Amino acid sequence: MNRSRLSKPLLHLLKPQTPKSKSPVFLLSHHLCTNPGSNLKPNPNQPPQDDDSLITQVLQLLQPNEKDWNFDQLHNLLFSNSTSPSPRSLFHITCSLGASSKAIKFFDYVSENAGRSPPGSTALLSSAFQAVLEITLREPNSETKLYDLYKMAKERNVRLNFNAAALLVRSLGMAGMEDEALIVFNELPGLKNTHLCNVVIGMLLKMGRVDDALKVLDEMLHPEAKFRVDEFTCDIVIGSLLRRREQTGRSVSEEEIVDLVSKFGKQGVFPNSPLLTKLITVLCRNKKINRAWDVLHDVMKMGGAVDASPFNALLTALGRCSDFMRMSELMAKMEEMGIKPNVITFGILINCLCKSRRIDAALEVFEKMSGVVGVSAKPDVIIYNTLINGLCKVGRQEEGLRLMEKMRSQGGCAPNTVTYNCLIDGFNKVGDFERGRELFDKMKEEGIPLNVVTLNTLLDGLCRHGRLNTALEFFNEMQRDGLKGNAVTYTILITSFCNVNNISKALELFDQMLSTECSTDATVYHCLISGLSQAGRMEDASFVVSKLKEAGFSLDIVSYNVMINGFCSKNKLDKVHEMIEEMESAGVKPDSVTYNVLLSYLSKAGDFKNAHKVLSRMMNEGINPTVVTFGTLIHAHCLDGNTDKAMKIFRDMGSNAKIPPNTVIYNDLINSLCKKNDVEQALSLMDDMKDKGVRPNTATFNAMFKGLRENNLLEIAFQFMDRMVEQACNPDYITMEILTEWLSAAGETEKLSKFVQGYLVSVDRQKDGIIGYR
DNA sequence: CTAGGGTTAG
Structure with a gap:
């Protein structure tokens, strides 16, 4: 025609x-x-x-x-x-x-x-x-x-x-x-007609003249309007308002957009699926999950057609805050509305369950997705990888390996780089390098390409087991093969070298990273700053801070804390003040750690007056003391020789602040009490730990042994030695020093040798024999 | 769907 x-x-x-x-x-x-x-x-x-x-x-x-x-x-x-x-x-x-x-x-x-x-x-x-x-x-x-x-x-x-x-x-x-x-x-x-109005609205929104556009729209939405909105109007308005949010000009609140969607809905016009999905994603990203929930339900209530994707968007957000209740409610709603979940929906559920370590539940969902008639969505490589990773993360890498075989044979789905990366990491994390290496070789054999994640996974495994030089060699080898490292690569290597106090190597790697045009991120800077500060290399740390700023990153609260702590331990108070001022002007709010660091510095210096000022400032800022805050105060009073005061704070934290003391605090007090020769009170703290379920560690026992030795309470010491054996708490060189001296003098070297081999030493428990074997 | 992160009390 x-x-x-x-x-x-x-x-x-x-x-x-x-x-x-x-x-x-x-x-x-x-x-x-x-x-x-x-x-x-x-x-x-x-x-x-x-x-x-x-x-x-x-x-x-x-x-x-x-x-x-x-x-x-x-x-x-x-x-x-x-x-x-x-x-x-x-x-x-x-x-x-x-x-x-x-x-x-x-x-x-x-x-x-x-x-x-x-x-x-x-x-x-x-x-x-x-x-x-x-x-x-x-x-x-x-x-x-x-x-x-x-x-x-x-x-x-x-x-x-x-x-x-x-x-x-x-x-x-x-x-x-x-x-x-x-x-x-x-x-x-x-x-004027709808089309022309759409053109004008689109034009105005494009130019950022939101209010003019909304005025035109308002006329169209009027009950007696001659030309109504249509799906294009909705597309144009909602689409560009959502896009506008990233641009300059008048920003439109999500509330306004939600409001418009409901106005459109009353005219029987609804955003299409991608648009509705985008809206829900934006709402969720801005922590307005409830609004997102309402929008989705309202659109359905008003008769809009909805498919799985807006549901998926909402499910993702609910999964992020582990709101399983509403996730299942939403799934039920999908079923009620006859909307079929797709692979993505299943992927979200499975991922969510895996992330909360509920692997078996995830496997159940996986079984269901292919089993039940009507909901069949064929698992894809992402589903398999998610499950394999989930299994590896809880130490079930053998099952992960079997699932990879299953995906090949029954799923008709070929493993890819990610599949292998997950498995290699799984075996590496439990220290099974052989298997990690085997998988790596198999991967190469099958022609599955390596990527930088593969490299980093292997490097991480080597570093975690102290094989830093092997890691470096491997990295160099891979670089020769053309695989470049990224920020994560350098983070792994730099942190590992910092941890063994090889600062010069860490700095060398940092230089190398900056000289190759490798990607950087804030984390790699943060880690190096932390390593340097802990090593007391504050000039170097400050230099890296300047480099970080040059690269366009900024310090976060942890980095400020690290630096403040570093300057405190170097007694550079002017620098501490400088950092605090900088932090305030950067709009980074001090947190409990910041206050704890300052508190620790002041009270260690015996400046309890200022320490209390800091403490009340902290409370005024609405920051609650943590177990470390109490630990810091207790430690300071112990150092000061005021064990009574320390004990008073200790009792206070349990009763008033309702913060359960931890091992560090018990150790501190036990150590202090024993030094004052108040073994009785120290022993009652040991009982208290048992009652409260706080696990003693080697340092606890060491402190206790010292006190017991002063009073020659051998029998009690034997009981504690048994406790150590039972709890698989290993003696360290301090333990050995104390016990060797004491027990040889007491003619009990045999017990010591049993203890070292992991046998119980108390006479009446000896019969239990093998139970005590470590 | 996979890899890396640092702070305080002992």
Whole structure:
């Protein structure tokens, strides 16, 4: 039925070929012409065939330069008494003129002459004007001329058709002339329709004029509006408002967007699935899960069609905050609405269960997804990898390995780099390098490409087991093979070298990282700063801080704490103040660790007055003391020799602050009490630990042994030695020093040797024999 | 879906 589309090629054939019309650009631009306003009905009195011959004849006349046009002949063809061109043919003629100057001249001619033959003249002029606009727009930098053309049309009472109006509004907007675009739009009283409003709204939103756009939208949403919103309106509005959030200009709150969605919904118009999903994702990212929940449910309640993806978005967010209750509620809702979960939905559930270490539940879901009729979604490589990783993370790497075989044989799914990375990491983490290495070789054998994660996994495994030099060699080897390290690679190596106090190697690696154009991130800087601060290398740490800032990163609260602590231990109080000031101006709020560090410094120096000031400041800031805060105070009073005060704080923390003391605190007190020769109270603390379920460690026993030795309480010492054996608490060199001296002097070397071999030493328990074997 | 992270009390 679209005659004009059919007739276009025909037109080209019929037309005399001029050099210009042969150019591909011309053909293309001709093709770009829209048809004159779709509101125009074909004139039944003028069959298109006649149109085409008319067009051909007119174009022939218009071939020469404008000034050579023969107006008499033109008039004969177009406006003689018997004939009148169709709007469509005028549009084509004007469009085919190629240059805007010609088109305007022709339009001038038509507007002067068509007026004499109403009533069709309005439509005629509209079409011709539309063609003028289109021609003009094809010429470079022509946007500014548009508004002048519009004014000209207005002076001559040329009515704009829909296409011309839309084109004008959109083009003016794109040229940054939104005001002019709005004027045009507002001066089109009888011509507005949904499409045109959509164009204007889209244009305004693109230019950041949110409120103007919403005003237009408001009119459309009015109950008595002549033209309602449609799905395009919804698309344009919600889509660009969501996109706008990352741009400058008036930001629109999610609340407003949610509100608009519900207004659209009342008109029976809903955002499409990707858009709804995006909205839900944005809401969830901004911690408004409840709003996201409501939006999804509201859309369904109002009758919008919803598929799995917005559900998936919401499920992901709920999974992140481990809200399993609402996850299953949502799954139930899906079922109720007859919406089939897809692979992604299952992936989210399985991932979620794996992350909360509920692997068996995850495996159950996995069984279900292929088993139950109607919900079958074939597990893909991601599902398998998630499960394999989950198994490895809880030490079930053997099962992970079996699942990989199953995915190959039964799942028809080939393992990939990620699959192997997960398994290698799994075996490495439990110290089974052999298997890790085997998998690595197998991976190469099967031609599965290694990536930087593979490299980092292997490096991490080596480093964790103290094989730093092997790790370095391996890294160099891989680099020679063309596999580059990234920020994670350097983080692993740098932290490992810091941990063994090989600071120069750590710094060397840092230099290497900066000199290769390797990716960096804040973490690698943070780790090095931490390592250097702990090593007391504050100048180096400060240097790395400056490098971090140069790279565009900033210090976070932990790094500030690390630095403050470092400067405290070096007694550089001015630097401590400097850091605190910098931290405040950077808007990083001190946390309990910051206060603990300061508290520790002050009270260790015996400055309890200022320590208490810091403590009350901490409370005023609404930061609750932690177990470390109490530990710090207790430690300070112990150092001060004031064990009573320390014990008072200890009792206080249990009863008032309701913070259970930990091993460190017990150790401190036991140590202090024993030094004061108050073994009785120390022993009662040992009982207290047992009651409260706080596990003593080697240091606890060491402190206790010292106190017992002073009072020669051998039998009690034997009991504690048994406790150590039972609890697999290994003696260290301090334990051995104390016991060796004491027990040899007491003639009990045999017991010591039993203890060392992991046997119980108390006489009456000896019969239990093997039970005590370590 | 896979790899790395640092702080305070002993």
